[in-house]
Amino acid sequence: MLKRTQKIRRYYHGSIPVALFCFWTVSTLHGFVAYGLVKPSTYVVPTLVALAVGTLVGYLFTLRKALQVTSEQFRAIADQAQEFVYLRRVDGVYDYVSPSCTEITGYSVDDFYRRPSLMDQLIYPEDLPLWQNHVHSVNEGGANDSFDIRLRTIDGRIKWINHICMPIYDEQGKQTGVRSTNLDITARKEGEDKLRQASTIFMHVSEGVVITDAEVKVLTVNQAFCDISGYTEDELLGKTPRTWRSQQQDDAFYQTMWNAINSKKQWRGEIINRRKNGDLYPAWLNISAVSDESGRIINYVSIVSDTSNIKQSQERIEYLAHHDVLTGLPNRHLLNDRLEHAIQRAHRNKTRVATLFLDLDNFKSINEGLGHPVGDKVLKVAADRLDQVVREEDTVARIAGDEFSILLEDIVDTESV
Structure with missing residues (x-):
């Protein structure tokens, strides 16, 4: 009897109760036939029914055990994952929340169990419409969804998460809840922001x-x-x-x-x-x-x-510092500088230096009678004519309103002046 029970137990997926039930049923019917209580023809159908029931019950028992093992494996993996994982029924109640929820949100597993709406309350206000549309879409159509969204942690910080949501169905195909995985991508988002900022600076x-x-x-x-x-x-x-x-x-x-x-x-x-x-x-x-x-x-x-x-600005500033703005001639500062260098060369070369001073007669009456624009033109013409009559190495400078000075270098004698 023990060997027969073990054989039936192996056949019926290792279920001892199911094996005993089938063995008892078949043995009882066999005894009824042996003692003439039932006809052999009536023995076959009950026997087949008993075997069928035993097979079905054994399958369901094995399936339940397999589901239990799968659920335990899922929880064992989810408990160790960095992602915040939860199973949530359609009525909003959590069936499972992974420990990583605390690291990401600051709230404990018990907080989520006690407060079914906690996840909805954590969503950043500006992202709430996106979250609500997502919840509605999943509940209505059962479509898988994945997107990035912000939430506010228990200490007020804002974090980015990548939210992945998959529907859960029962044997009849009816949605009973969702399985969600939430990955903290704050560091990645901050890096992307810095890259965008750097790119903007780089380009502009x-x-x-x-x-x-x-x-x-x-x-x-x-x-x-x-x-x-x-x-x-x-x-x-x-x-x-x-x-x-x-x-x-x-x-x-x-x-x-x-x-x-x-x-x-x-x-x-x-x-x-x-x-x-x-x-x-x-x-x-x-x-x-x-x-x-x-x-x-x-x-x-x-x-x-x-x-x-x-x-160019430096050169312009340097030029204006040493030249007259109106005529373009060297001013008093540049004239003095050139005079010093000319005297030094004259000492070395045993030559002389001559300076001439001149002004324009009645220039004041031109300014007062004809206006300053005409007076400026007169000064420019006078400067050009003076610059044309001297040698290239000589200097014509404007040292005051209508006063000019001419520096002559390499003078051998007064006659050459």
């Missing part, structure tokens, strides 16, 4: 920016550098800075520059570059080396400032 900063790889081949440039150099980005990609090098600096200059970059990871200084049309322009260059975690250089970032306007 007034200085030119050039990023190369470790072999100094151009990976990207911003629009400002294209405007400065005259090249398009496509024309520069894969090229090296030799493309816009002016050859105004020798090899020793570049050797010193690269020695500083490789040793100090940075170099800055003034350089002369060449535009696409061939024009030279001064630039202030700042080069930084970018290293990976192992210290290996992987990129070079160059910031290029076109100093042409600055140079």
Whole structure:
């Protein structure tokens, strides 16, 4: 009897009660037939029914046990996952909440069990319409959904999560709830924000920016550098800075520059570059080396400032400091400077220096009678005529309103004056 029971137990999926039931039923019917209580023909049907019932009950028993094992495995995995996982019925009650909910939201598992609407309350106000549409969509159509959304933690911080929601159905195909996985992607979102900010700055900063790889081949440039150099980005990609090098600096200059970059990871200084049309322009260059975690250089970032306007402004300021604005002649300061140098040369060369002073007669009456614009024209004409009658090495200067001075150098005797 024991062997027969074990055999039936194996046949009926290891269920001892089911095996005993089938064995008892078959044995009882067999006894009834043996003692003549029932006909053999009536023995077959009950026996088959007993076996069928036993098979069905055994299958359901095994299925239930398998589901129990699967549920336990799911919970064991979810309990260890970094994602915040929950099972939620259609009425909003949680069947399961993983421990990671505390790390992500700050609320405990019990908080979610006690407060079925807690997840809805955590959603950031601006994202609430998106969340409500998602809940409605899942409840109505049972469609899988995945999206990024913000929530506010127990301490008031805002976190980004990637929310994945899948419907759960019963044997009749009716939705009974949802299974949701929530991954904290705050760090990724913050990184994306920083990249967007850097990209915005990169594209709109007034200085030119050039990023190369470790072999100094151009990976990207911003629009400002294209405007400065005259090249398009496509024309520069894969090229090296030799493309816009002016050859105004020798090899020793570049050797010193690269020695500083490789040793100090940075170099800055003034350089002369060449535009696409061939024009030279001064630039202030700042080069930084970018290293990976192992210290290996992987990129070079160059910031290029076109100093042409600055140079022109400096030259203009320098010019105005030493020249008369109206006539363009040297002013008193430049005249004095040239006079000092002329005297020093005269001592060395054993020559002489002569200075002449003159003014325009009745110039005041021209200004008062005809106006200052006419007076200015008279001064310009006088300056041009004086400048034309002297030698190239001599100096004509305007030292006051209508007063001029002429500096004559390399005078051998008074007769030559």
